[in-house]
Amino acid sequence: MPPIPPPSAEGVTTTTALPLYWCRYDAPQPKGTLVLLHGGPGAHLDYLLPQMLELARHHDVLLYDQRGGGRSKTDDRTPITWHTQVEDLAAVLAELHDGPVTLVGYSWGAMLAMLYAIEAAAGRVAPAPDRLVLISPAPLNRSWRAEFEATFSARQTGPAVTAMRAELQASGLRESDPEAYKQRSFELSVAGYFADPSRVHDLTPFRVTGRVQQSIWESLGDFDLRDALRTLRIPALVVHGRQDPIPLASAQACAAALGAESLWLDDCGHVPYVEQPARLFAAVEDFLARTASSLGP
Incomplete structure (x- = not known):
């Protein structure tokens, strides 16, 4: 496996209750910025690398370790909830990002992107995302999560x-x-x-902070995002492996609710950036190119 290259810039946030580690990889001639959200919850950004840096060939890519994991760990035992993660994302965007917002979420990160979009549409957080790329999205409801487990x-x-x-x-x-x-x-x-x-x-090794993972899933209760997703009007792409232990039916319901474009990958489980990188990145780049005109200044 190739080594993970050093980022173009890195630091910690100053506007969040807990300083969150962030890093950025800059493209030579960027076509905008992508905000890449890792999975877990309770994991960290490293395991998306180096493969997901294929996106940094044409776009600046901003990543951060979500609260409770990686270099954003905390000894505070206050439960971290999905609301916490959504509010942190809003603060990261306000502090570190200008211009149109394209969220690229992987696994739990895809669910975080959807939750953020739902909250933004309701006017509870800002800025609102302009596009969503959802890769191997976490199950949309409790039943599909049980099936995955x-x-x-x-x-x-x-x-x-x-x-x-x-x-x-x-x-x-x-x-x-x-x-x-x-x-x-x-x-x-x-x-x-x-x-x-x-x-x-x-796959680059990673660790999950178990108490963070548990508190976030518990905070979702008996969740089902389908109805809320149907209210969104935002360009979106959903990519999912047919052999992913997360049910394909969940990803299909996600695409249907959003009216999103979709790609279902054969011979692929939950990690398409390792298992089917050529098809994944070709689809993402094509989607981003075709939807660029929908972005504001």
Whole structure:
């Protein structure tokens, strides 16, 4: 895997209750700025890199570690909610971004983008987004989330991952190369997200802060975003792998509710930027090029 290049600029926010780490990668001749939202919740931006920096060939890309994860961790035990994350995103945009707002969300980041758009449409946060790119969006309701959890659990105990786990235990890596053992253990923990579990080698390792993940999902209650999404009038693209443990039906309902363009990728699980990067980035660039005229000054 290629190393992650250093950002063009980085720092911490000064307008959020907790300073949030941010970084930016600048394109040589940018066609605007994309705000890239990582998944989790409770994870951090590193695992989107270096692959998602393909977007920085033609666009400046702004990323930040969401509150409670990565370099934005906190010892404050106050529960972090989806409202917290939406308000943080509004503050990040106001502090660090000028011009039209294109949100590119991955997994939970796609749901955060949708929640933000819903709140902006209701006038509760600003600025409103001008475009949405939703990659492998998290389940739209509690039922689809339960289906995802069951599917992922079954994959993690299925024959492919079980064989990989047995191979690791027999390898002797724990004693001979602890770092390699740690890397392989991480890979096994997320292998069920992939259509081909062997592709997990290409994913940058990450950690999720469990209490943050739990508090955010709990704050959503018995959620279902479909009705709220139907009220939005915003150009959007939804990309989802057909072998994603998150049900394809959820992504299809997302696209239908938004009236969005869509791409359903064969031989692809939850991580298209690793599993099907050529098709993913071609679709995203095409969408951004065709919708550029809809942006304001």
